[in-house]
Amino acid sequence: MHVALRLILLLALCSGVARAHAAVADWVRQLATGDNSAKAEAIDGLGASGETVALPILQALQDGALHATPDGTVLVIDERGNAADAMSGAAVLSVPEGTEKISINNRLRRQLGAALSGLKLFAQDVQLRLNAARALQENAGEELLPLLDKALAKEQEPAVKDALLIAQAKINLSSADAAKRLSAVRALANSSSGAVKTTLLAMAQRNADGSFAEPDAEVRHAAHMAARNIDTRIKRSELLGHAFSGVSLGSVLLLCALGLAITFGLMGIINMAHGEMLMIGAYATYAVQIVFQKYLAAHVDWYLLAAVPAGFLLAALVGMVLERSIIRHLYGRPLETLLCTWGISLILIQIVRQVFGAQNVEVANPSWMSGGIAMSSGLVLPYNRIVIIAFAAVVVLLVWLLMNRTRLGLYVRAVTQNRTMADCVGVATGKVDTLTFGLGCGIAGLGGVALSQIGNVGPELGQSYIVDSFMVVVLGGVGQLAGTIIAATGLGVVNKFLEPYAGAVLGKILVLAFIIIFIQRRPQGLFAMKGRSVEA
Amino acid sequence: MITQRLLTTRAWGVVIAVALLLIVLLPAANVFLPVDHSLHISTYAIALLGKIMCYMIVALAMDLIWGYTGILSLGHGLFFALGGYAMGMHLMRMIGREGQYQSDLPDFMVFLDWKEYPWYWSFTEHFWYAALLVVLVPGALAFVFGFFAFRSRIKGVYFSIITQALTFAAMLLFFRNDMGFGGNNGFTDFKRVLGYRIAEPATRATLFAITAMVLLGAFLLCRYLVTSKFGRVLTAIRDAESRVMFSGYNPLWYKLGVWTFSAVLCGIAGALYVPQVGIINPSEMSPANSIEIAIWTAVGGRGTLIGAIVGAGLVNGLKSWFTVAFPEYWLYALGALFIVVTLYLPNGIVGLVRKRARPAAATPAAAAAQGGNA
Known part of the structure; x- marks a missing residue:
């Protein structure tokens, strides 16, 4: 472009701004x-x-x-x-004599x-614009229409644009022109707001004198259809929200129960200290976070990546030490194992209490995990939940690979199915026991890392998950990883769908009651093991 | 003679002596001796001992079901709490208008803005109806739950885990304010029982003596049960359930019977506990409490009855001492107790004593068959 031309354009632009000013x-x-x-x-x-x-x-x-x-x-x-x-x-340093406040009346x-x-509507900040548009949806008169048109022409942000369209349509609804009202109703059909639905439904209502609030039959019909549209959209988004939080809860349950599915399901050890392995994982996350804050402040956002192996290794180590020193002597005495591991859990809780204090400690989400994906309908899917779902999937995949594609997995399965025979063909069963127990505890540690991102981290963290974990494993069927996965996800989803009707606590009670009854009907869980090991 | 079947002559002597001490001498020493007398028993000691005796009854119930029948319940705290709540309802009504809001309703209901008692509170103003509830509620729950569980042949750890889930679910339920049982705080601030003021030393001493009598009665009744044919079948179920079935017995009714009886015993213990301790809240139903009951029995020695009593006394005595002297070390001690007992003392203290006395007859089954707490 010619330099002169550019200059002229710039001048014109400046003069435009100046004129507005x-x-x-x-x-x-x-x-x-x-x-x-x-x-x-x-x-x-x-x-x-x-x-x-x-x-x-x-x-x-x-x-x-x-x-x-x-x-x-x-x-x-x-x-x-x-x-x-x-x-x-x-800044004006000296205010002249006789300066008066500009007064306004009501x-x-x-x-x-x-x-x-x-x-x-023209502010720089997106949130401010969105709020303004929402405010206009609630109360705006026809005089604002030109302004809205202007704002719509300028607006780039889709959320704000939607809000503006709704506001515009709502103003048009009160227009005297039936055609304008009709197009406004059609525009509103794309909204997902409950308030819009109420407005539309009100149009189809009769007034006290028997006439319709909306005189035009066509507009009325359109309003009715639009309201129905909105309704389906709201329902769908609610459904999506429940399904998401259900899957999210399910993935948390799965991370808690997967380790137990190995120690209890495969090895038959009733590890009541399993919850404390979760706690250890969570506190390992806390410790790693502290280390990062102290020595690697620049990379503090990535502490979680270091916390994952730390949580796994620490919990696995504790688990292996326990197996070697205590649990080993209790094989074949499940009830004694239960009591003994409970004792271990009490000691672990008290140790943590004395080292870190009885209060909850603060584990922060890294910045890349805060916030969420905003869906069109006001539904927000938090990143930390999404990360945990993905994490659970990865852990399940790794465990499956380990169990089915490695030599250790082969040994574990062999020892589970027939210990004596495995021993005879040269599997070091004792070592396999230690490693398997360590693996189960390590996975619990991973669960603890995940839990630290969504809940409180305190000494009693494990206690609140131990009953749930056992329920998942028992429901899924002992000895079946697939059963555990389905049971965890199923319980999570059922729990979240019950919550709106029954409340959080009652929903949980109902689920527990359901499991208790279910176990009566099918003592072997969803997926019964077939074969001789059933009666053992 | 039935007395001989229950206990040896020497054991009778010990039991009667201890019973006399607990039922007559200790309460009397608390009420009639002046405070500065060297033999005076403080009210604190009476309250503590009274509480521990309630725990002893629970431990007896646990020993019946776990020690003799081999079913480890992790839900006995629930039955204990239910008995306590049933009695607590009556005691709440007996507060009358002495509560903080001077209303006919308990304070927590006033707080929730309730205008009248919910239906399940009806008739609780009558002591005998409340006493009936103490027996019926835990008994009925145990019967229904046990019937389905035992009929489906749920055994071993599975049974333990679902009883734990049961008490956990109940705890969550009772934590809700809408339940009408006081939510978090439960029932407290009792004023009088059967017209007597609860705070009076004489009332406390009487409650203590009643608890001691119930403990004695429960012990003798349990002793009677386990030495009867019924008890033999229970032991047989513990040792070889399939063989019992093949011999023509249906284990369901034996298990169900002892399970329900055990739950009722817990309920009664709970009912005695509430007026003496002065509070009942949902934390009594927490899974941890129920597991602790198991360790009382295990410490004393399973399948001996007397071991349950000794164990409950010992562990709770230790607890009272520790929580005052070294509060932060109690959990270590308790945890270590769980580990040591399961690893090294499968027959508990009673087993240890017996091994010393008669090295040949150390197993609990053999000892129980010989019928002694020698």
Whole structure:
């Protein structure tokens, strides 16, 4: 492009901006000098200008901070007495004699509110724009329509654009023109808001005198259909929300129960200290976070990656030591194992209490895990939940590979199925026991790392999950990893779908009651082991 | 003679002596001797001992079901709490208008803005109805639950785990304010029982003596049960259930019978516990409490009855001492107790004593058959 041409364009642009500024300055001057009706005109003018500079001025007017000097300059004077020029924002050191506050009455105040929310549509901040658009959805008059058109033309953010469209349609709904109302109803059918649905349904209602609130039959029909559309959309988004939180809870349960499915399901050890392995994993995460904060502050966001192996190894180590020193002597005495491991859990809890204190410790989500994916319908899928679902899937995959594709897995299965025979063909059963138990505890440690990201980390963390974990394993069927996966996900989803009807606590009680009854019907769980080991 | 079947002459002597001490001498020493007398028993000691005697009854119930029948229940805390709640309902009604809000309703109901008692509170103002509930509620729950569980032949750890789930679910349920059982706080601030003020030393001493009598009665009744043919079948079920079935017995009714009886015993213990301790809340139903009951029995020695009593006394005595002297080390001690007993003392303290006395007859089954707490 030719340089001169560019220069001319730039000049034109500048003059455009300058002209807009000049208009704002004119209105502001009118505010300072005019009577009430002139002020009203000025407020409307400023509101309709769509200029960002007008926003702080109107805001100041609302806050009673806008002052006029005798020579017609307008100043913003805040509570501490600092004065600044309203147009340029430059500080004014000495406020001239005779400066007076620009007063407004109630009628102006109302007008000011509408003008302000209109102006906020052009603010820099997306959230501010969205809030303004939502505010306009609730109460806006026809006079704001041109402003909305202007904002719609400029808007890039889809969420705000949607909100604006709804606001526009809601204004059009009260238009006298039936065709305008019809197109507005059609536009509203794309909304997912409950408030819009109520508005649409109200149109189909009869007034006290028997006439319909909406005189035009076609519009009425459209409104009815639109309301139904919205309803399905709301229901679908609710369903999606429940399903997501159900799967998310299921993945948490799965991470808690998967280790138990190995130690209890495959080895037959009733490890009541399993919950404490979760706790160890969570505290390992905490410790890694502290180390990162102290020595690797620059990479603190990635502490979680280091916490995963740390949690696994620490819990596995504790588990292997316990197996070697204590649990080994109790094989074949399940009830004694239960009591003994309970004793171990008490000691582990007390150790943690004395080392880290009885209070919950703070484990922060790394920044890349906070926030979430906002779905169109106001549903937010938090990143930390998504990460945990993915993490659970990866852990399950690894465990499956380990069990079915490695020599250790082969040994584990062999020892589970026939210990004596495995011993005879040269499997070091004792070593396999230790490793398997360590693996189960290590997976619990991974579960603890995940739990630390969504809940409180305290010494009693494990206690609250131990009953759930056992329920999952028993429901899924002992000795079956697949059963555990299905049971965990199923329980999570059922729990979350019950919650809206029964409340969180009652829902959990119902699920527990269901499992208790289910076990009576099918003592072997969902997936019964076939073969001789059943009776053992 | 039935007395001889129950205990040896020497054992009778010991039991009667201990019973006399607990039922007559200790309460009397608390009420009638002046405070500065060297033989005076403090009210604190009476309260503590009274509480421990309630635990002893629970331990007896546990020994019946675990020690003799081989079923480890992790839900006995629930039956204990249910008995306690049934008695607590009556005691709450007996507060009358002496509560903080001076209302006919208990404070927690006033707080929830309830206008009248829910239906399941009806008739609880009558002591005998409440006493009936103490027996019926745990008994009925145990019967229904046990019937389905035993009929499906749920055994061993599975049974333990679902009883734990049961008490856990009940705990969550009782934590809810809408249940009408006081939520978190449960029942407390009792004023009088059967017209007597609970805070009076004489009332406390009487409650203590009653608890001691119930303990004695429960012990003798359990002793009677385990020395009867019924008891023999229970032991046989513990040692070889399939063989019992093949011999023509249906284990269901034996198990169900002893399970229900055990639950009722726990309920009665709970009912005695509440007026003496002065509070009942859902934490009594927490899984940890129920597991602790098992360790009392294990410490003393399973399948001996007397071991359950000794174990409950010892562990709770230790607990009271530890939680005052070294509060932060109690869990270590308790945990170590769990580990040591399961690893090294399968027959508990009674087993240890017997091994010393008669090295030949150390197994609990053999000892129980000989009928002694020698």
